[in-house]
Amino acid sequence: MHSFKSYLLIFAIYLYSSSFLYGQTTPPSPCGAAITPPAQTTVCSGTALTATPSGQNFLYQWQKDGVNIPNANQSTYPLEESGSYTVIVRGPSCAADTSDAVAMTVNKEEAKFTVDKRERMTPQSADTCGIPVKVTLKNESTPATGLTYAWEITDSSDEQVPTTVAKFIEGTDSTSENPIIQFNLKGSYTIRLRIKGACFDANNPDGPEDPVDPDNPDAESDGRYVHEENVVIVYPQANAQAISECEDLSPNAPPLTINGSQLIGSQDGKLDYNLGTLRAGSIQWTIVSGTGATISDPKAENPRFTFPKRGSYVVSLVYANECEFSDVLQGPTLINIDFTPLPAKPFLQETQTSTCAGGTYEIAPSPNDPTKSYNFYSSPTSTTPLNTGGPVPSYFVGPVTSRTVFYITAVENGCESLERAEFTINIIQQDIQNTIGTAQTICADTKPAALTGNDARVGTNRPIYLWESRAEGETAFAPAAGRNDQQSYSPAELSQTTEYRRTVTFEGCDTPNLSNVITIEVLPVIDPSENIIEVDRTVVCRGDAPTFTGNLLSGDIEYVWQSSTTSATAGFVDAAAAQGSDNKNGASFTPAFVSQPTWFRRVARYKNSNCGFVPSAEAIKIDIEELPQAPIVKSADVSTCQGSSAVLEVLPATGNFTYAWYTEATGGSPIGSGSPFSTPPLTNDATFYVEAISANECVSPRRTAVRVTVAPISANAGRDTTIIQGQIVQLKATGGNTYKWTPTTGLDNPNVANPFASPSVTTTYTVTVSSGAGCEAVDDVTVTVLPRIVIVNTFSPNRDGINETWEIQNIENFPEATVEIFNRYGAQVFKSNGYSQPWDGTHNGSPLPLATYYYIIRLKKDEKPFTGSVTIIK
Structure with missing residues (x-):
């Protein structure tokens, strides 16, 4: 199975041979697709990923979670959704290549609101029909929390309207989440919402471009931190719904029949009277342009329209409520009905290709224009494209195992060609x-x-x-x-x-x-120089044996290992093999014993032949080394402090010997080497063993023991604690005879076990505990110092934006705090567990009168509360 990148490399060989692939004798190298991600993998919407291939004149196709992103064909791509992103890069002189995936998380902040309710207020104006009007807004911005809001109301000239024309009512203002507005003058108005959140950039206050609505709020400012809606007061207005259909030129094509309500987005077949009533006889539907269309009744509220499925049409609508006509503000409502011509059958310069069985192929009708899209089918009549994710510039097929025909349609503006082009993939290797x-x-x-x-x-x-x-x-x-x-x-x-x-x-x-x-x-012919043997060592320790290896000669060869105690050229006999070894194994051989200097060689010949044995190129001499004596240690009994290392020594620590230290008398793995040797830190008594090793790795027959006695000591500085700035706490250390605390800041005596501490800031104290035997241990304790709360005694919740709430500084450090407020009669008007939402001078949502109120603040259940008064002033 080939990787996806290897398939792309194969495809690139043909990439420019035709409108499908252009062949090259030598496959080009990949285009080097790569993505330069932002510094952080969690970003705000609109942050761009950048493709960074080496070179110029590349074509790009961005993908999210392995699926092509429509119209994402530039070198950069602004992120809108979280996911795994890749980019396919194609070029005129390199093979199509896919980058490694980059996983991104996108925080989306977007201003959005709708007009939740419109209603005429009572009493109505005596001299102007239909006013005043109350408009209730529903804020749908994301995320639901962490945003601030700023509302603006402008007229048709984009000028801020005075409060005599429109004002915020019912306790709402221009910063409310869901404001309510009273309009006192008929006309067309723009309501604009601006948000600020974690992603807000003062250099780009409107935010990144909104790809869904790039002209929101206007052509110059496309930011998603701004949203606006048009509100028409009194004048009736129809919401034009443009119709776009694919052209059908077949002789028996039925016409498009549609109700008037579908042209204006009406769900119930009624026109929008803008809170009023329909004026009798005021409706006038007109076909402004286009020929062949008919209206069942131009004066009806919901007439029936019939359009031939070709060309373009414009329908106008004028009507009136009891106050005004709909065309007074901006003229008649115009609705476009367009029938898009079907694209022609795709033109393929090559209608077939040949490939190897098991290969993968990219069918690309327009390899130099990734903006063109196609559907790919498995049969001439199939209605389900193979490309299930929608029209694509190209389609990957494979692995291809037999001759396959694909049927291709062109897709433009959502319309698909009637005729299909055939493209055949033949399999070369089948023949x-x-x-x-x-x-x-x-x-x-x-x-x-x-x-x-x-x-x-x-x-x-x-x-x-x-x-x-x-x-x-x-x-x-x-x-x-x-x-x-x-x-x-x-x-x-x-x-x-x-x-x-x-x-x-x-x-x-x-x-x-x-x-x-x-x-x-x-x-x-077996050449003695080719019969080569080697040995792992030419000097062995007494009682040990070497291991020989040899190259395996070409042919059906048999081998015998031989030995001689005479010389390198005479006295050879078949050598005795150690248990598990075989003197006829040409690749490896271990002798049974070596008790004196001995020469070894290997002889070889063809099996079942009369050829003589040919000796190896050399005979290797093995010498014997005696084992070293067991080491003598400086002291067999050593003492150390608990948690400290002990130093062990061998006497004399000279000569050509090295020393290995163990925790077992026999066997096991060494824990260190050399002399002197420092043990790991010890908490209990232990015995260590040392052996001597020569330069040829001969080991003493036994190990020498050293016992280490551990003097126990430990330090305990007590539990971490928390105090309020200015309080005193007593530290409690145990574990030794003498004590020394550092730092000394805030301590009454740093040389006792239980000093009193009153630090002004959070401090970690370290205590060093000493025993009479000279051993020391350390531990630490952290005293966390919380700042005092600061209580003000007045505030003015008068909606001027200054001192609107009763602020208690530093209370956020006490999440278990309770705050209670009472009036002068002892009635509770406010209570809060914690104080994440400061008191705004209201009780059950209603403002309290200007007066003095009395508070009880408990930071913790078992501490003395803070009491006092706070006054609401104008």
Whole structure:
């Protein structure tokens, strides 16, 4: 199975050979697709990812979670949703390449509101019909929390309206989340909402462009932190709903029949009278442009329209309520009905291609224009495209295992061509015949007969031949020596058995077709210089034995290992093998024993032949080294403090010996080496063992023991504690005879176990505990100091934006605090567990009178409360 990138590399070989792929003899290198992500993986909406291939004139296709993003064809892509992003990069001189995925989390902050309710207020104006009007707004901005709001009301000239024209009512203002507005003058108004949140940028206060509504609020300011809605007071207004359909030029195409309510978005078939009543006889529907359309009744509220499915039409509507006509403000309501022409059948410069079985192919009708989209079908009549995610510039198919025909339609402006273009993918390797001649057996250094192969041509596709060889002992085939690119091949003289095969490839295919493998067996003369042996060591410790290894010669060879105590050239006999070893194993051999200087060699010959044994190139001499004596230690009994290391020494620590230390008398793994040796920190008594090791790794027959006695000591500085600034707490340390605290700041005596501490800021104190034996231990304790609360005694909740709430500084440090407020009669007017929402001078949502009120603040249940008075002033 090939990786997705390897498929793209294969496809790129053909990328510019036609409107589908343009072939190249040598596959180009990948385009080097890569994404430069922002510094943080959690970003605000509108933050851009940037594709950074090396070079110019690239085409891009961004993907989210492996699916193409429509119209995302630039080198940068502004993020709107969380997901895993990749980019496909194509270029005129490189192979299509897909970047590694970048996972991004997007925080979306967006201003949005709707007009929740409109109603005429009572009493109505005596001299102007339909006013005043109350408009209730519903804030739908995201996220639901963490935002501030600023509302604006402008007239048709985008000028701020005075409060005599429109004002906020019912306790709401321009910063309320869901304000209510009273309009006192008929006309058209714009209500604009601006938000500020965590993503707000003072240099770009309108925020990033809104891709869904790029002209919100206007052509110059496309930010998503701003949203506006138009509100028309008194004048009736229809909401034009443009109709866009695909053209149908077939002779029997039925016309499009639609109700008037569908042209204005009415759910109940009624016109919008803007809180009034329909004026009798005021309705006038008119077909302004286009021919062939009809209206069942131009004066009806919900007439029936009939449009031929071709061309474009404009319908106008005028009507009136009891106060005004709908065309007074901006003229008649105009509705566009357009029938988009169907795109032509896709034009394919090449209608078929050939590829290797198992390959993957990208069908790209317009490889140089990724904005064009197509649907790909498996049959001429199928109604379900293979590209299930919608029209795409190209479609990947594969792995392709047989001849396959695809049917392609063009898609433009949501309309699909009636006719389908056919594109066929043929499989080259289904017709390949690739066989070569029979095996041979020859003597060393002679030339074998020529190797013949059949003609592997498939149709008009010419094969590319490559003869490969693999000498005995090699793991991989490599190009054969000499002229190796013809239909047949003549090997040179051979000195070792060699295998041959022929590969056949076709331009653009990544996987070659392999012929059968034939073997030319060569019986070489065994050369003593090629019979090579090695040993892991030439000096062994008394009682030990070395291990020999040897190369394996070509052919069916048998081996015998031999030894001699006489010399390197005489006195050899078959060597005795250690248990588990075999003196006829040519690759490895371990002798049973070596008690004196001894020479070893390996002899070899062809099996079942009269050939004589050939000795190895050399005989290796093995010498004996005596074992070192057990070490003598400086002290067999050592003391140390609890948690400290002990220093162990060998006497004398000189010569060519090294020393290994263990926790076991025999076996186990060493925990350290050398002399002196520092043990790990100890908490209990322990015994360590040391052995001597020579330069040839001969080990003393036994280990010397050293016992370490541990004097216990530990320090306990007590539990961490929290105080309020100015309070005193007593520290409590245990574990020793003497004590020393650091730092000394805020301590009455740093040299006692239980000093009194009154730090002004949070402080971590460290105590060093000492025993009479000179051992020390340390521990620390943290005293967290919380600042005092600051209580003001007046505030003025008069909606001027200053001192609107009763602020208690630093109370956020006491999440368990309770705040109660009473009037002078003892009635509770406010209570809060914690104080995340300061008191705004109201009781049950109603403002309290200007007066003095009395508070009880408890920071903790078991502490004395704070009491006093606070006065609401004007």
